[in-house]
Amino acid sequence: MPAPDARAWTLKVALSQRPWSFVASIGMAASFVCNGLTPVIVGKAVDEAVATSSLIRLVIWIAVLAGVFLLAIATNLISRFMLVRSQQLVSHDLRTMVTDRIQDPRGIAGRDRTAGGLLSIASADTTRVGEIVMMTVMPVGEASAIVYGAILMFTINPWLSVATLLGGVYLVIVAIRVARPLQRRSVARQQAIAEAAATATDVVQGLRILKGLGAILTVRGRYDEVSDIAYRKTIHANAAEARLNGTTEAMGALFVSGLGIAAGALALNGLISVGQLITVVGLSQFLITPMTMFGRNLASRWASAEASGKRIRELLGADFESTAHADTASTDRLLQSLPTGLSVVRGTDPELMALLESLPRNRVIVTPHAADLFDGSVADNVHPVWTIAEEALHVASCDDIPEGPDKRVGENGRMLSGGQRQRVALARAIAFDPEVLVLQDPTTSVDSVTEQIIAERVGAHRGEKITLVFSQAPAWNAVADHHFEVAQVRAMADEHLIVVSR
Known part of the structure; x- marks a missing residue:
């Protein structure tokens, strides 16, 4: 794990499980490519088997399709196993570092920290940062799928390939710009949720004393206040996330529609075959997921991990109370x-x-x-x-x-x-x-x-x-x-x- 004051700390944490996270990245890319081969195989089967009424060629292409499906399943299982393993190891390492720092007999200098606040960092924040490993896996697979789709489009028509690459870049730019409010609101949401969790933990910890003092109503009012703030901050952040999802889905649908219309026009003019048209339409449907998810993952997940990472680093880097x-x-x-x-x-x-x-x-x-x-x-x-x-x-x-x-x-x-x-x-x-x-x-x-x-x-x-x-x-x-x-x-x-x- 990198030192708390290391530059690009979040990125270094995301890469800390190499080479296993790299194995997951390669497997995910292979899985995406295998899924992208499906419309290509179907298009070939239409041109070489259905159009020519060749049963043998049809059987061959069905066998190829089955093999590709099996390969996609195997690579997807391996990559997801490696991904989850890497995420859990990073979360475990961070939890160990945080709990060791909390229990260090030399204490933690600076502002007072409640048991609930420390618990929130050791649990929710470490888990959220552990999930950042996904950023070294899923975007790799999604980018590979976009490049693969562009290459196949180039074999059919160069202009379709150019449109695919430009569309992918455009969707990423749109997602990043739309996600700016989400990045700010994610920080506020996590701080508010952490404070609510800390207050709840502290109330449960001191419940017997609070009952003895007759302060239950006072504490209830305090918890209602921080809980309402956390609720509003969560709604605010979720609204920004919904706008991000809606925008990327809409832009992706428009891109696929435009690509399909362009391919249909090329087929009507005899510039591509029916099988190639089927391939383009299938590839367009396949590409909409990696194109929309690529920008969305970069924008939203990274913002949440950065916010939690800041809280973890602040605790790990705190001075000792007794030195x-x-x-x-x-x-x-x-x-x-x-x-x-x-x-x-x-x-x-x-x-x-x-x-x-x-x-x-x-x-x-x-x-x-x-x-x-x-x-x-x-x-x-x-x-x-x-x-x-x-x-x-x-x-x-x-x-x-x-x-x-x-x-x-x-x-x-x-x-x-x-x-x-x-x-x-x-x-x-x-x-x-x-x-x-x-x-x-x-x-x-x-x-x-x-x-x-x-x-x-x-x-x-x-x-x-x-x-x-x-x-x-x-x-x-x-x-x-x-x-x-x-x-x-x-x-x-x-x-x-x-x-x-x-």
């Missing part, structure tokens, strides 16, 4: 200065947390106060090894969760209570078993009895490993081996850590 990390030597010095066992730190310091988060993640885990859970079972959210997950859940006092480790939590844990979500997130951190574990108010959503049990179990489970708990809760203070003020830990970090930019 600092501690070097190995200073990390070792800081960890050696911290006491073993469970230490309670009183007070908060966001800058200290940023320093701790800059430590290597394979050695130090800093758990956020509110962690995300993913759709799946409780055990799946803790650790892939069942025994490790089960032990960590016991330490975090998750024994009261109905159905136990097999219970599905729903997206972001929506099927669990607040206390259950917090304990499952704590179990996940415990299961990782890092050299240093930093917990930030890990039991604020549980009752005091459960909090005391969790504190005792975490202390016993962690043993001599370094555990820092930022909390004012009496339960943690009661089991702590050491007590610190936040300023003391900050002084140790400032003394030993050397943080560098990545």
Whole structure:
């Protein structure tokens, strides 16, 4: 995949699946040519078999026609398989890049981004850009069909060939000019749809909180507003697309009619045979589809892909929110200065947390106060090894969760209570078993009895490993081996850590 800031990014994405997309292009061109051979074969059969009443020649041309049909079917199947495969691979690669960027622990700097907006980019936009591979396949087949038709027309009458080429170019120019409003409106449509999808996702994600606040009517009004805007933008864009389709279909019909009338006049004057007239009429009917679709695909599909590509590139190219990390030597010095066992730190310091988060993640885990859970079972959210997950859940006092480790939590844990979500997130951190574990108010959503049990179990489970708990809760203070003020830990970090930019 090209870099987000690469020039002609959309074109490079479209060509990223070569040579398989080229195989699809060749197959599609062959399929179009085979379909275009049908009127030629019928015309030859009329001149050589029907006009001469030759049964043998008729059988031969029927066999040739059957062979051409089989070849057209085979090449069409191969090319479409390669096309769909290439589209899916491009969409998959883009989705992987987008999700990796979203999940990067260094964060995304700049404007705030909602979960729904990110979901829209990772799903709808990546799929739409993946479909751009079609632009390396279908237009090739359509252009091949137009050139092929012009060559055959030249064997019948040079002026018909010139008319075919000029007609094809004219239809493309008309389609591109008529599609200009569609290109602008496609961008507005996709932005509006993305905002509506983002709002819906965010509402569902926070539905429980919204009900508690009694804000359902307010949120409903907000969603109605963005949904109406998306509806109007979609109607506006669809109207432009309908004008494009209607214009290209009308111009194509006029072209075919004119070509047929010209061929009829040539036949009446004896300049071409009846079989050649049949060939011209058949070719005209065959050419109307590639001629109209060629300009339409270039105009409409490319506009949609460009709009989605812009959103993807903006996300992939966004700066990192956190770009600092501690070097190995200073990390070792800081960890050696911290006491073993469970230490309670009183007070908060966001800058200290940023320093701790800059430590290597394979050695130090800093758990956020509110962690995300993913759709799946409780055990799946803790650790892939069942025994490790089960032990960590016991330490975090998750024994009261109905159905136990097999219970599905729903997206972001929506099927669990607040206390259950917090304990499952704590179990996940415990299961990782890092050299240093930093917990930030890990039991604020549980009752005091459960909090005391969790504190005792975490202390016993962690043993001599370094555990820092930022909390004012009496339960943690009661089991702590050491007590610190936040300023003391900050002084140790400032003394030993050397943080560098990545």
